[in-house]
Amino acid sequence: MITLTEIIGLPLLGAATLMVFKTILPRRTAGIWATLLIGVAFALSVAATVHLAALPAGHRVVTGSLFTWTTGFGPSIAWRFYLDPLAAVWILIITGVGFLIHVYSNGYMGDDPDVGRYFAELNLFIFSMLLLVLAGNLLILLIGWALVGLSSYLLIGFWYERASAVRAAKKALVVNTVGDVGILIGIVLLYQHFGTLSYPGLFSALQHAAPGSAFFTWVAILLYIGAMAKSAQFPLHIWLADAMEGPTPVSALIHAATMVTAGVYFMARLYPLLHLAPGVAAAIAAIGAFTALFAATVAVFQRDIKRALAYSTVSQLGYMFLAVGIGAYAAGVFHFVTHAFFKALLFLAAGSVIHALSGEQDMQKMGGLFRKMPVTAVSFLVATLAISGIPGFAGYFSKEAILGQALLEGHALLWAVGAFTAGLTAFYMFRVFSLTFLGKPRDEKLHQHAHEAPLVMTIPVVILGALCIFGDVLGGWLNSWLGPTFDTYAGGATYAIRSGPVWGTAVAVLLALIGIGAAIVLYVRQGKGAYAGNERGAGVLGLQAWGSDAVWRWAAVVPFQALGDGVRRVNVGFVRALDAVAGEVAAFSDDLRPIETGQIRRYVLAMMMGMVVVLAYFLVRM
């Protein structure tokens, strides 16, 4: 329990100290201090996990209440933390990958004039994420959840002089708030029904409930809406691509490795509830599969390297939700872990490229960078092979775990969509790799000035590359490690990873190889540029994510604007009426002013009169 407080407290300390002292700190120290704190938090997370592993399997929970927050508003609310195997996986990734990204940021953001604020907000994000994951009841989880949304908002809009960054930050916040409201209503309903929000209390109560009632369906839907918004599931995926306006390490940390997987964590955490709402679980799987396919088709058409990676993230999140929906929790968590490695690597390497090309993100202006940046390029290739699902790399095992289990559970259609998406993934990822690193340079001027990134940026990238190759050993470990979490309550029976039929793997790998081949032929042999295929017709629509922004504008923005205009008219009238009353009160108080004469005899007279009134009152009362 003590360690948990420190793991959560250190990043908060960093955020607070950096915010207060950012103006007087020497330039480099802000980054070093922030990185050091996250490093210590990572070491503590490892220690806490080791401690957890030493406990007997049935009792692998570390929990404790920091303090009772407040009383007087119904039952008291405690700041309770809770570490179990599921949360342990998340804190290791958050602090571990977070630490690497902090190190990288020292190089990437070192020249930014506002570097102190950057690291303060980065630490605030780590704190929020840890609070979310280590929360011991749903209310603390919601606080962490909302803080994650806030710090994401701050970091997306980090360069607040850019109008597009501010717009993107606003969009992310609005979409995330939709999810927050869903969770809030769901929590209120659960509290109304069970009178508790702590995980053990809530899940024990759920044990005795019968599956399939409308109440659980609605609660699960509401909570899923929260997960949907945070994890960019269709149709709430619209904010993630725009969120790429933030600094690239932020995209790596928040919009690839950690924050967007909060929804996966949340749904896995609530597996006893999903057990009671099988319809919702099926919907989660179906939406996940659709999101994976949908985002992959959009990624194929992107011109901006970061937007392509962003849609790839949405697509991979779809896989994770597919796993959660069919009850393959360990496979979903496994994919979260490997995805954190290869997607963080992809973003960091992309950041190095962008850095080398002085801020250029358009792939049309890249190409032929392999020679110039060999370390970055090889690392990028490793991650690309991993995400494409080539056997031997971590991504292959986690993706196969999901698809194989889908086949075993009898979801042939979900498997088919997943396998086809795997082929598409290989295609668009090799498209990105070829456009960036292979072929001839398409912009000589930029190419000439390109250079390999400094060590502080390449070392984290190389470490992540190693993890992409060796991360596959984690699969077996996760299988036994997550047992205590998913064995405790009903609903986790199918959590463990089981290998599917061999022909399924063969088909998926074959599709991936076809995708790779097609990409090489199109973009290396034929030398097509980044604009090929997305300049007219369906390609333009694909570039704009099949018009999802336009649909949202028509379905939500315009009606809400109309509603807001209507409400404003009522509001203006209301304010006028209130103004009139306030004016009367102010006028009345002005009229009262002559009572303050400043003359003592008046004062004493008033006291005298008051005294007479009191005396008279008391004598009458007798």
Next chain:
Amino acid sequence: MINPVLEPELLMGLGVLATLILAMVVRERSNAAYWSGLVFAVAAGVRSYTLHPTSHLVGGMMVADGYGLVVNIMVTAAVVAGLLLAFDSERYTVEFPALLLLAGLGGMIMGLAANFILLFLGLELLSLPLYILAASRRDARSAEAGIKYLLTGAFSSGVLLFGMALLYGSTGTVTFINYTTLHLVPVLLGAGLALVIVGLGYKLAMVPFHMWVPDVYEGSPTPVATFMAFGTKVAAAAALLRVLAFGFSLTSGVWGLALGYFAVLTMLAGNLMALPQRDLKRLLAWSGVGNAGYVLVGIASHTVSGAQAALFYLLPYGMAVVLAFAVIRVLEGQQEGAQMEDLTGLAHREPWLAAGLTVALLSLAGIPLTAGFFGKFYLIKGALQGDQWGMAIGLVVATLVSLGVYFRPIQYMFRPGEGRPARWSVGAAVVVAGAGLATLFIGVYPEPLLHFVAQAATFTWLR
């Protein structure tokens, strides 16, 4: 050997002596007296916190129970705030710390008093140094403040003393515990009780005995006004609560309703009169009148939670008002007082100062996440538990009016333009930081403090 429960008072008394001697021995522009005053006041506060409360009468006169100790802590906090704000300033004479400590000692004694004689002694010990301090600046306004305070104060002391005489005449005792068995109230007793309420209501700034407050606050040096706003109010409210909720708890039917009317009148009048003020010290003075009304709500509801809420509310109010006065102290520079226009553009020029004043005003308005919210929340809860809907509604209406009072300075701070430049001193910075953090801390996590105060304010006779 002195009784250990009186050690805080002893320390305060020693502080008075030490500061007096130092003022005589060392040369004039020295801070030695301030330092020793600070040390002794802090020591008295810490000792009050560490002391184990007892419920035994000491010499039939006073009782160092948890209630008295909480009052001790608040009064010493007010003394410390006053000393810190006056620190390092040439304008205040060397006698300043001694007089302030003496007034603080009076306030502490009022919190402990279980007997009217001692209560009156404490009241006079509190008032007499303040008459001098109010007039300690050498200009007409300060002299005016002093003389007004003295004259009206003398009048109210006379009333209080006469009321006590009537009480003694009808019962033959001046010790509170002997009143607790009274059921029927003879006429003489009622008249005495009425006059006691008037006398203490004067110190608390209960309408219509409040007329002195704005003039005196405006004219007094700001550190003195700070102490008056917090320390005097705590002492008066504590004494009133103990006399009524403890001594006359069985006869609450007689005084409860009257006090309820006074509470509503005080809340509304204080906040209404604060609306048109342009001088910040006058605004805070009227706000103090309104806040006295809030405290009266807790007393008049005559329930355990009401008494607890009244005692607890003094803390958020005190923190906020000390914070606001500290900001004025930073703003005023060489000339005393600050006008609303002086705040113009403060949010851009002095963001920390503006943040401090904003926190103070939000807390006074009772906005959540500041201490004032919990203070008002528990007051309303207390009123409703006592089935006093009228007072609860009055409190809400008064709070609505007060929003207009407290948001106007904030508006000014965010207006573009040049107001008066700020002059930070270390003492004022400490007060701003301490009171601001305390206000926010209580607003986020009130539990430990609430528990501490609630235990102190539990009178056995209340239901």
